[in-house]
Amino acid sequence: MNACPNLRCLEFNSPFWYGNHDDLDIYPTNKLKALKLDNYSTRPLSRNQLIWMLSRLGNGLRVLNVPVCDRDVDVVELCCPSLHTLTCGAYVIVPAHDITEETLSLDDIEDDNNNNSGLRHLTMAPQDLRLFLRLMRKHSDTLETMQLWLNTPLYGGNIYSESGRIIRHLQLNRLNSLSIITVPGFRMDRFLEMMRGMCRSSLHKLYLHGDRSIPSPSLPDMLHLHCLRLCQLQETIDHQMTSYFTRLASMGDSCPITTIEMYDVAFTDHTLSLLARIQTLQCIKFVSGPTDSWTENGIVDFFISTQSSLRTVGLFLPQITDSMLDALSALPSIKKLLLAKKLPLERMDRFKKTYPGIQVITLDRKEYHLCCCAL
Numbered sequence: 001m002n003a004c005p006n007l008r009c010l011e012f013n014s015p016f017w018y019g020n021h022d023d024l025d026i027y028p029t030n031k032l033k034a035l036k037l038d039n040y041s042t043r044p045l046s047r048n049q050l051i052w053m054l055s056r057l058g059n060g061l062r063v064l065n066v067p068v069c070d071r072d073v074d075v076v077e078l079c080c081p082s083l084h085t086l087t088c089g090a091y092v093i094v095p096a097h098d099i100t101e102e103t104l105s106l107d108d109i110e111d112d113n114n115n116n117s118g119l120r121h122l123t124m125a126p127q128d129l130r131l132f133l134r135l136m137r138k139h140s141d142t143l144e145t146m147q148l149w150l151n152t153p154l155y156g157g158n159i160y161s162e163s164g165r166i167i168r169h170l171q172l173n174r175l176n177s178l179s180i181i182t183v184p185g186f187r188m189d190r191f192l193e194m195m196r197g198m199c200r201s202s203l204h205k206l207y208l209h210g211d212r213s214i215p216s217p218s219l220p221d222m223l224h225l226h227c228l229r230l231c232q233l234q235e236t237i238d239h240q241m242t243s244y245f246t247r248l249a250s251m252g253d254s255c256p257i258t259t260i261e262m263y264d265v266a267f268t269d270h271t272l273s274l275l276a277r278i279q280t281l282q283c284i285k286f287v288s289g290p291t292d293s294w295t296e297n298g299i300v301d302f303f304i305s306t307q308s309s310l311r312t313v314g315l316f317l318p319q320i321t322d323s324m325l326d327a328l329s330a331l332p333s334i335k336k337l338l339l340a341k342k343l344p345l346e347r348m349d350r351f352k353k354t355y356p357g358i359q360v361i362t363l364d365r366k367e368y369h370l371c372c373c374a375l
Contacts, residue, residue: 006031007031007032008034009032009035009036010032010036031060032057032061033060033062034062034064035065036063036065037066037067044067050066054075054079054080059079059082062082062083062084062085064080064085064087065088065123066087067088068088069127070088070124070125070126070131070132070135073088083119084117084118084119085119085120085122086119086121118138118141118142119142119143120143121146123146125148140172141174143172143175144175144176144177146172146177146178147180147207148178148179148181150180172202172203174202175202175203176203176204177206177207178203181209181210182209182210204226205225205229206219206225206229208231209231210232223247223248223256226256226257227257228257228260228261229259230262231263232263242271245275246274249277252279253279253280255278255279255280257281258280259284260275260278260283260284261314262285262286262287266293267286268293272298272299272302273298273302276302276305276308277307279307280308281306281310282308282309282310282312283311284312285312285338287314287316296321296323299317299327300323303324304330309332309333310334311334311335311336313328313331313334313337315337315338315340316338316339317340320339320343322347325351329355334358335357335358336358336360337360338362338363339360339361340362341362341363348360
């Protein structure tokens with residue numbers, strides 16, 4: 001870094017931090033705005049190492065991705081008063097491509113209007129409930145997006161029995177986007193109940209990534225969402241989601257939701273019939289799960305009967321028939337179609353020639369996963 005005194009952004013995507021963390025010759029600078037270190041396969045920095053590093057370049061940092069435990073977040077806050085985007089945690093066991101990443105523009109990094117105002121974007125794997133709630137309380141007026149990797153047990157208090165007492169008066173007043181990623185056995189429904197008390201009508205995007213053993217959470221009172229993304233929650237969409245979709249449909253053209261995406265969430269023809277009744281959808285994406293019970297007729301009927309003006313449709317299904325494509329292309333509002341690369345090339349060419357007004361984007365499974373998960 002001695003050779004790059006004007007460096008603004010620094011990112012390491014390799015296991016750079018194996019070995020001695022002090023090997024990096026960090027030259028003191030206030031010009032570095034964004035620092036991103038690999039934290040998916042790396043042990044956390046010690047408190048002393050964190051202080052040593054941030055004391056040399058922390059004052060001007062706006063964006064920081066660093067492998068630290070949540071008990072050391074106070075060091076980050078102290079050394080980086082201008083920080084607005086923080087990703088912290090180590091030994092995260094969710095694959096990196098499952099994580100939602102905000103694409104930061106140069107304007108975000110150079111934003112000088114946010115000095116000392118608090119965090120706006122937070123991604124973390126909280127372990128201590130007290131520290132997590134302290135962080136929420138401190139930044140409750142500035143947090144806009146938050147992603148939580150709940151892959152380890154929380155200690156420092158029973159999150160279920162004590163959550164109501166602890167957060168009764170805590171509200172995240174500006175939170176717009178919330179992602180919750182869990183592992184088998186975690187009661188997402190109860191954690192979401194806690195978060196629902198914190199998030200009022202400002203919450204517009206909700207992304208839930210669970211495990212097939214986790215029941216679908218109850219969402220009937222979250223009718224202010226604009227975007228809902230469900231990933232690997234349960235083998236079937238149960239009555240909880242059925243009730244939610246029914247209530248959305250009953251709102252008519254006053255329903256705020258515009259995007260619903262289901263990744264490896266086993267949906268049925270009945271699910272499709274409920275979604276078809278929602279009038280405000282502009283984007284819908286389906287990525288098939290291993291235990292789906294939908295039929296070709298169900299997909300076709302959805303496109304024929306939908307009351308929404310769909311502009312974007314994503315289909316990553318084991319079989320995409322001509323009947324599905326014909327029904328989809330008949331939608332007067334359709335502009336973009338996302339499909340799997342395995343669709344035969346001659347069929348793809350024929351579709352593009354027949355419907356030149358529809359943009360067709362082909363993706364493999366990993367690309368589609370990223371596309372569905374990106375907020």
